[in-house]
Amino acid sequence: MRLIRVLDLEGTSGLKDHDLKQIGKFLHLRYLSLRGCADIYHLHDSLGNLWDHQMLDVSGTGIIKLPKTIIKLKKLQYLRAGNVPNDDATSSLELNESSDLFKRLQEATNTALDMASTYRSRNNHTNNVKKRNIYHKSKVLLISIMLGLDLHGVEAPDGIGMLNALHTLGVVNVASGKGVLDELEKLTQLRKLGLTGINKKNNQGVLSATANLALLHSLSLRVDGEPGLHGCLDDKFSTPRNLQSLKIYGNLVTLPTWIAQIQHLAKLKLLSTQLELACSMEVLGKLSHLAILRLWKNSFKGEELMFHFQHGTFPSLEVLELADLDGVKSLSFMQGAIPRLELLQIKNCIHVDNNGFSGVSSLPSLKEVMLKGEYHDKLMKNLCDQIALNQNQPALKGA
Template sequence: MRQWITAGFITEKDESKTLEEVAEGYLVELVNRSLLRVVERNHTGRLKCCQMHDVIRLLALNKAKEECFGKGYNGSGGTGAFSIEGAGRISVQCGNLEQLSRSCARHLRALHVFERYINVDLLKPIITSSNLLSTLDLQGTNIKMLPNEVFNLFNLRYLGLRNTEVESLPEVVGRLQNLEVLDALESKLMYLPKSIVKLRKLRYLYVCTPATSETVTIGGVKVPNGMQHLAGLRALQSIKATPEFLREVAALTELRTFDVCDVRREHSADLSNAITKMSHLVHLGIAVAEDELLRLEGLNLPPTLSMLTLGGQLEKTKMPQLFSSWSHLNSLTRLHLEFSNIDEQTLSCLFVLRGLRFLYLLKAFEGKRLDFYAGSFPKLRHLLIGYASQLNQVGIEEGAMQNLVELLFRDCPELKFLPDGIEHLAALEKLVLQDTSEELIEKLRQKRDSDECSQDVMKINHIRNVTVVLSHKGLVERIR
């Protein structure tokens, strides 16, 4: 949808809707008309991934070619058989760019590369002749350094560097005065140049260092002073905390996504002040430095918040008050906790968050027994317990997690028995046991193959999909 916006396809119908909301409405309409099929939705039920039927795709490609809207390039057809001339958009699906580099690209507005290994030198002639280019998407390629020609693209609005090898951006990036989206997630960027603050039209800035855990960014990307000038930003992700940055980010009141890393004790006041002013915030991520406690007392979360990710140890004595202060957040549906130091006693503090639909505890639980009491997490649909090295018992009372659809245990080596009371989870459709005790996994596999109707088999008889995984053996097996 961001590419639709930067391409100019989306215009505001009225002042009550943002460009993003209008774009999402169009996407939903395409689904409703059966032109797209939903593959995945996010935790709020919004569309995350869609697929086009082969027949519809062929019709779309033919129509795009007929109207000079766009073409697909796969390198076949022999020398000189392919021409960009007149095409507004090109989708590159092979690494052989020789034919493409010899074509005139003066009408080109969007270039999407879907091949990992490309010769950057062969991109230069295309970029040089593409003065109208507004979208350059190099996501997933092996590119390490952007050609200088990119920074002469005055009309560029979308620059996609996600999952590339790019390690730095030069100061001349400041020339891209019309840039609205810079997506460099999962790249090798460690810092942003000073000139980034000149890009006053930026709406989305996604960066991420390689040093990440499963859900929480550990390191963070360094940004220069002056970030308050990017007043239109809606997303700012994986930024390394400094006192200056946290004071400046308070001016970015349009943020919907904010993710900050390497937070220290002395940052608490500035961070709380900044978040208080983000009245539209939907996604928030906070990760502390390795030797720090996650100090969140006094943090007032906005009522719009839907997803919260916290990385770092929480103070056990302050957990009851902390989570109780968030119990009024009806929109909070997804919570990720990592390294949180939760145990048997403090887990119950989470039960006040009754609107949760997704709960991920990764290296967050340090106790031996997990108990879910009747009435706990009434709306929860997905639960992941990961890297709980001491966990050996799980109890589920009747009436707990009545809407749970998916339950995953990952790297819980001491878990030798199925959760006691798992039979009460009537809505459960999927159970995954990944690297729990080998004893439990082998027991379930053997009893699946035998005629014996054991108590364990009866417990999970209502679950449609039961999958076991032993990573060190390369075993991934669906036993139901």
């Protein structure tokens, strides 16, 4: 067993911290996944013994702070932590409700902590592991709230900049100060980076640190609640020259001017950004290499959103996804708009007008239209009629 190189425990229920005490004896272990093991809150110090370790996934666990021992893993290339939903789990992403969530968590945690503390005081000699875990879970939740940590990112240890082999890192909470940003700037081999905890005190440091990561091709920025990212990304930003994928989750209000200057941007996803529709789409439509655009819940503000795709816009776009946008009323495509669009996905945009689709027949490269949610029969007939007129005969699918 100690010669094992891959240990995948993803989603294992009932796995606890104490079950991993011997992990440091698996000296040849290169890959460890604890993804989705919700009862894991700490990594044992013996993890630092894994001199050949290359991939570590602790996302979806209760870990809110990475241990100091992790900086001993000099060959580590892939490190995922925090609680990040899958891309297709749109309905679970309700960032605008995060403030209420934290209030409820705090109330529930205080109650649970008091109860667990009382139990421990009355049972000083118990060895009941389950009760200790309940107490620990309550304590972790409360501490994370008090320290201003969110449920999506983790705090990185001092010295993480020594992990020179890292090419994938996220999601790191940078709210703790300048130190963590200085460390991140040392990770010059990073290709993918996810950050949360961005605010007006550290925003310049965040932009400066990421600008110096020359090999970075994927960047995710996330802040829950209010004020979110409003005013945090407005500064001048010399984006990494190889940046191809950008995800922005959180209240943004205004699209940063530097987005228009990302020469190789191919993928963009927006969620809860609360942008103005017309001016933002005008900027995005000029991105010459943009191939995938995902617009999720509350990416635009307004109760009557009308998407008009003009001639010559989005010249390279192949995938367009609109998900959980309650205010969407219509989508119209002018002749010559989005000439390379192959996949149009509309998910749970249930307020689209019966005649809300127009110009679908003029999309020359369209292969598939996917519709998820409940829609009126008149809308479906209108859409089917347009698809039938499309020379490419795209498929209409439901999900």
